[in-house]
Amino acid sequence: MILQMTPFIMLDGNAKEAIQFYEKALHAKVLFTQTFGEAPISSESPVPENIKERLAHSVLKIGEADLFVADNTPDQPHQGGNAVYICITTNDMEEAHQLYDSLQQEGQVSFPLQETHFSPAYGIVTDKFGVTFQIFTKKNE
Known part of the structure; x- marks a missing residue:
């Protein structure tokens, strides 16, 4: 399946x-x-x-x-994209920074890209279209 x-x-x-x-x-x-x-x-x-x-x-x-x-069609009510987050996972710090920087252009930062207990680089940004992305960098083990 x-x-x-x-x-x-x-x-x-x-x-x-x-x-x-x-x-x-x-x-x-x-x-x-x-x-x-x-x-x-x-x-x-x-x-x-x-x-x-x-x-x-x-x-x-x-x-x-x-x-x-x-x-959508004009008769459908439009809601912003923050009802669902899209999590982008990478194992490359440079790519995480590039993705975060690109998505925040004309957007809004909810959580600055930074080291956390679960990721060396994690951040949340809503792009200029109202879609919210999480940037998650895997730890190298």
Whole structure:
């Protein structure tokens, strides 16, 4: 049996911008994107003009993990991304600092990247899209 959990970030019209940001900040590779306007046409429920350019689905590859990013439709209430944290784990201090520095640009620091009893470099930052990331560096044993 295979069980996989994939973080899915829902945004309010700025998913394409977020993907560009994650390409730089997290070295994400875009595997797939589709706007609502690119979806198969249905005469029973046509796509409204005001959402055709919104991103219906995307798949990003970050290291060994997948991340889904999309826009909600205007009739869906939007909530910030802090209901779920995304924990990025690395064993490289330099990479931890680079990820933390990139994600905090125009974002907000909740817990400065620092040594803790469980990690040589751990921090929490909410990016400019309201998504909260934990940067966790494994101890070298």
